[in-house]
Amino acid sequence: MVKFLNLHSVNARFESQFKEAFQTFLDSGQYILGQEVDRFETDFASYCGTKYCLGVSNGLDALTLIFKGLIALGRLKENDEVLVPANTFIASILSLKNVGLKPVFVEPDRTTFNISPIEIEKHISAKTKAILVVHLYGQLAPMEKIKSIADRNDLVIIEDAAQAHGAETSTGKKAGNLSHAAAFSFYPTKNLGALGDAGAITTNNDELASVLKKLRNYGADAKYSFEMLGANNRLDEVQAAFLGVKLKYLDSDNLSRQKVANRYLSEINNPKIELPFYDGSKSHVFHLFVVRTNDREGLKKYLEACQIQTMVHYPIPPHKQKAFTEFVSLELPVTERMHNTVLSLPMSPVLSEIEINEVVKCVNAY
Ligand SMILES: *Cc1c(COP(=O)(O)O)cnc(C)c1O
Numbered sequence: 001m002v003k004f005l006n007l008h009s010v011n012a013r014f015e016s017q018f019k020e021a022f023q024t025f026l027d028s029g030q031y032i033l034g035q036e037v038d039r040f041e042t043d044f045a046s047y048c049g050t051k052y053c054l055g056v057s058n059g060l061d062a063l064t065l066i067f068k069g070l071i072a073l074g075r076l077k078e079n080d081e082v083l084v085p086a087n088t089f090i091a092s093i094l095s096l097k098n099v100g101l102k103p104v105f106v107e108p109d110r111t112t113f114n115i116s117p118i119e120i121e122k123h124i125s126a127k128t129k130a131i132l133v134v135h136l137y138g139q140l141a142p143m144e145k146i147k148s149i150a151d152r153n154d155l156v157i158i159e160d161a162a163q164a165h166g167a168e169t170s171t172g173k174k175a176g177n178l179s180h181a182a183a184f185s186f187y188p189t190k191n192l193g194a195l196g197d198a199g200a201i202t203t204n205n206d207e208l209a210s211v212l213k214k215l216r217n218y219g220a221d222a223k224y225s226f227e228m229l230g231a232n233n234r235l236d237e238v239q240a241a242f243l244g245v246k247l248k249y250l251d252s253d254n255l256s257r258q259k260v261a262n263r264y265l266s267e268i269n270n271p272k273i274e275l276p277f278y279d280g281s282k283s284h285v286f287h288l289f290v291v292r293t294n295d296r297e298g299l300k301k302y303l304e305a306c307q308i309q310t311m312v313h314y315p316i317p318p319h320k321q322k323a324f325t326e327f328v329s330l331e332l333p334v335t336e337r338m339h340n341t342v343l344s345l346p347m348s349p350v351l352s353e354i355e356i357n358e359v360v361k362c363v364n365a366y
Contacts, residue, residue: 002346002355004309007188009350011195014245018195021241031237033217040240041200043247044184047166048176050202052209055235056216059162059185062199063095063132065233066158066181069211070130071099072228075156080129083155085115086317086335088134092160093318095183096132104128105319105327107334111277113137113290117145124149130156135164135175137276137313138191138257138287143169143178156180161202163287165192166254170281176202181212186243191257191287192250198239256349257286260356264289264345267360273299288313289347291363296343299366306362311344 011018025036037055045053056062070076078100084092086105096103104123109116113136120131131150133141143157150157159182161167164175176182186198203209211228214221219230261284265275274292278284290313293299303310317339319327346359 001307002309002351002358004311004344004346005189005348006350007193010193010348013350014242014249017245018242021245022238025238025241028237033234034237036237036240036244037235040235040244040247043244044200045202047247047250048174048182048202050177050182051204051206052202054201054209054212054216055240056199056201057233057235058197058199059160059183059187060091060095060199061216061233062183062185062201063091063158063160064098065212065215066183066201066203066208067095067099067101068215069181069208070156070158071101072211072215073207076101076129079127081125081127082130082132083115083120083123083128084132085134085136086319086330086332087113087314087338088136088160088318089162089314090318090321090323091162091185092132092134093324101130102127103132105330105332105335107332108136108338109142110334112139112142113276113338114139114141115146117142117149120146120149124153124155128153128155130158132158132160133179134160134162135167137284137290138163138167139277139284140164140167140169140175140178159183162187162190162199164285165190166250167285168282170283177204180205181208186239191254191285192243192246194239195242196236196239198235198243200235253349254282254285256351257347258282258284260347260351261286261289263356264360268363270364270366272366273363286347288344290342290344292338292341293343294341296341299343299363302366303362306358308359308362309346312342313344315339 041053157179161175162185167175181203186194216233219228221227
């Protein structure tokens, strides 16, 4: 049986280091915003190359806090339009709805699945104030082009980097350091995953970092002094301790993912299956390996019978979700077609040669 993602195996590699980190945490007697969060924030900021990192409760809260912060600073206001990929995980959209911003859905590029700069230009109006970029499946969005559009139209760019920890541009700049502020999720399945919920925000902006530090902790500027209306969006000490262990292995894990992807790309040669775009660089960290096929359900069932687990990311696009009745009449054909044809093959840094061989053999025999 080839699992889609064997999280137990992913984390078993670090068992003794986790136990040590847990003992240090336990001995400290400090469970909230202590030395572990401090240390992880320093390490992750340094990894991403940003001035600041703030640990927060999860990826959705990271995104929501960034928008709350931009509103508090007067950079955005309620009802401003924010361009966002139509084909993303629902959290990207929820973060905008949560603070009264208006998501405007933009179709993806047909080759990369990432937000299309040409489509971005078509949707810019007088009300457009920001672009929320998602590095979908682990592949960096075309930031150069998006930056030039944003500069020309005075738009602020935010990254949803929840799937792209460690992805880097040709000049070595990392996801999280390619915009005004970036949101990371450390949900257990992500390339850098905690043993529970966790997230972070990275930014180089002094003002935003200072506001976000308050907002994530009840709006407090000092103990029991509340300057703003905040919430409890803090990162747990114990998760920060575990993340600190795993951060050291993020680059080698991403390299392992790229190796799996390269094998799939060079060895899968079934004309019924369309392989994902990959330029061979470090700009894609393969959070997911997503193929397309006309008979997605057929391929999924066939692989199940071969004892190979697959998943669909995602079966229903945000604008077709029941939670969002206001978007139901939107027509987004590229996005809709994508959601009907995509299938994610097993992908992780712990996939064995035997498992990769099995996937290649079965997909080719389909
Ligand atoms: C996982 C994910 C999130 C949300 O992260 P949580 O930690 O689960 O809240 C947001 N955006 C994208 C693109 C994601 O993949």
